[in-house]
Amino acid sequence: MKLLLALARGMLARRRRQTLVSVSGVALGVAFFIAIASLMRGFQTYFVSQIIDVQPHITIKDERRNPLPQAVEIAYPEAAIALNGVKPVDRIRGIRAAGDKIAILEAMPGVAAAPILTGSALLRYGSRDVSATVTGIDPQRYVQVANLGKDMTQGRIEDLRSTANGLIIGVGLAQRLGVVLGDTVNAVSPRGVALQMKIVGIFRTGIVGLDQGQGYSLLKVNQILQDRSNVVNQIVLRLADVTRAETLAREIEARFGDRTESWEEQNANFLNIFVIQNAIMYSVTGAILLVAAFGIYNIISTVVFEKTRDIAILKSLGFTERDIQLLFLLQGLVAGVLGAVLGCVIGTFMIEGLAQVRFGVDAPSGNDRFIMAREWQIYAVASGFAILAAGIAAVIPARRAARLDPVQVVRGAA
Amino acid sequence: MTLLDAEDVTRKLPEGPVLVQGATLSVSGGEFVAITGPSGSGKSSLLYLLGLLDRPSVGRVRLEGRDTTGLSGDALAALRLARLGFVFQFHFLLPEFSALDNVLIPIRRRGVLDERTARARGMELLGMLGLADAAAKLPEQLSGGMRQRVAIARALANDPALLLADEPTGNLDTKNAAAVFDIFAELARSGERAVITVTHDAELAGRATRRIHLVDGRIVSDEGQGAG
Structure with missing residues (x-):
């Protein structure tokens, strides 16, 4: 495993600039995800806490959810009933x-x-x-x-x-x-x-x-x-x-x-908006990560293509298909992890930057700034997504590498 | 001691052409075998079959008495790692790693030796091939002859029973080519190990203890068997 990691690092280091580009892609995706999620979560949490703070948690009202049924409706539950001239009781x-x-x-x-x-x-x-x-x-x-x-x-x-x-x-x-x-x-x-x-x-x-x-x-x-x-x-x-x-x-x-x-029922309209907000946020940042994943797919494919000889020699030396697949999967994961770490750093800077913004208006609630959520869960989700995406992106080229027939490569090179 | 036994080995491509036809041979420790023949005669194909890189369509290959027919890809890989060493026409050193690290790749993959012993073993091999000073250098800093010797050191890393070489001198000048064959002869002399090399150079083939000549995938002559 250590050896595979060393080999993976060596192969990525050879394509330093390209690796850097794909890592930056992942990092940007992660950073945006973190910043936007922090912004949204912060706002939503603040909003909900305001509601919880100001409004009763439960309100019992002097009405019924559904109108009481008429006596005749209870007597004939299956019947079609037409009532004329019903007077509401005062x-x-x-x-x-x-x-x-x-x-x-x-x-x-x-x-x-x-x-x-x-x-x-x-x-x-x-x-x-x-x-x-x-x-x-x-x-x-x-x-x-x-x-x-x-x-x-x-x-x-x-x-x-x-x-x-x-x-x-x-x-x-x-x-x-x-x-x-x-x-x-x-x-x-x-x-x-x-x-x-x-x-x-x-x-x-x-x-x-x-x-x-x-x-x-x-x-x-x-x-x-x-x-x-x-x-x-x-x-x-x-x-x-x-x-x-x-x-x-x-x-x-x-x-x-x-x-x-x-309070949830009374504010269902707001809470529903949050659900939609979150859906939008996840699809946008998901798209960024998808693009980043393509970048990783691209670099791993390039490395596999360039390294056919190395793959062939490793296989002839006795590396199994699993070893080779792992070798390239590791490269994707390394790029993913680097991107995630870098993204977390950039994301933190973005959060602190956004926290500095002042709107200059005195909102009734006394807020003139973004309320940012600084939760480790956001970082974990963003990093997890990025590494997963990187891993998935690397699987396809890694499988191709594993299936390479060393005999054909050696023949072609000779 | 018979290291390798090939019995009526035939290799056909799915598209039809026959690369190797009914080859039967056995190789014992101490033998230095040269496989010769015109280009396209199936020399390399035979070598890959003997080296468990390729599977025969018909026939069987036994390595140290063990039938390799039907073994899984992983099992064949494990055998190559522990018992076989390969040298190709092109050195195939990994460009990102120093000469020593290249030699250490199979040792580390096998994982039997601890890191210190492994490095000592790697240095010993490089020293044996006159490359002690080149250990820390990258392949691109070495000459063609040196690279090929590093590749030989790597092939010997796990102390294989059988060293297989495919036109190992194809990219070398006469002097370096002669040096490589001297090394092979030396390796076989101990008696534990056998060396099989493919070459089209009749003069170099003359240095081997045994010469197998192939024409159109068939063994047409086998001189000097058991002379090791």
Whole structure:
């Protein structure tokens, strides 16, 4: 093996420039793969962590995934049924027995749950009207499932309790209304209930939609505002282990019957985009590596062609077909490994270079740069691909070399 | 001691031409055999058959009493590595490796000797062929005669029972050619080893202890058998 490696190195060294070109091809493919994968992974990881950070991991809603079947449909499951003049029942929406459900959920390990009631309201201050979503929360429970406590810039969540009809609003919303801490706004719900509410806190999440259109009050207060006493229309959950979200959501839905969405389901559109992004990335870099593999195929073929005499003498000396095949396979692998190592180095430089780029715009989330993922897995995948491609590219010429008949070569040379 | 036994060996190409027709011969240790004949008479083909580089269409070749018919390619390769040595008209040294490294290739491939012993053996062979000073040189830095002697040293690396040479002096001047034949005669003299060489040079063939003459793939004369 050592001998074959020495022979392989000797043969490649003879074609130094050509070897260098194929090695560079592999290196570039690997480097681009690493840089692009790092960029994409970094962005996706950041995005997902933002989602996980900001949104509830699981949301239980006051609706069912599929409409309840009509009684007649249950009675005659196989029949074709036409119902005329069906009137929807006007019942109060909300999660039934929310208190019991929360007790069950909180008994699960690693789960924090909070009941909320969301509804819209028109906030009026002076001559300004701004419509907003008001979420009624139980402060003690809500801070366990959301980052509201962390996001507060003025006031405290606890002030909701100490003030009658207290309201916490986003920084953008405060600007639009022109209110400051301590001001009183007039809130009107679609049901016509009007309440005087005092601004007891201002928060900033970095997400424009929330900062400009979200307010929080006590659950009780919002139930009055929305004219829905004792109604909870969502239960939001936060998990210690985010990866369990989807399975747990399915369990909860099966148990309670309420529509239960994990963060993955709620963001399926983004996550699907990531899948497509990754597919594009892999095909582009795969194409680069494919080209690099052709380069390796080319050089190994050339070496085999040039080295027919050496192959013949090695075989006459007693090298087996396997030895010869391995000899040229090794050359491909050597080129692949060199390319992978060089590519990892170049890729690292590219990552650090991209990390230096500044966009000069102050994105709402406070990011003006690429977020790069520096994961060893990316390097491993890129190198593995490159070496595999190099090996496969070398197999064909290596087999040709192994099959060479020394007698014919010697005859031709004599 | 009979080293090599060829029995009614015939080699036909798939396209029809017969290269070797019914050759029967046996070679013993100490013999220095010259195969002669006009070009196209099948000298080299016979040598390749005797050297297990090629398989006969009919007949059998025995090496040291062992029938090689039906052996796998790998088994034949192993026999060539351990028991046979080849020298060709062209030296076929690997250009990237020094004279010593070229000689060491078969030793290292066989892997019986440790690296130190192997190098000592390689130097001993080069010294025996008057190339001690050329050990570190690349083939392109050597003269034609020296290269061919390095090739002989490489053929002898694993101490083969049989040295086979195909027109080994074809690219050499008279003086170097004579030197090569002297070496062959010397190698055979010990009695352990046999040397078989193909040559078209009648004068050089005269130095061999036995001469086999081929015409159209058939052995027409075999002089001096057993004279070794």
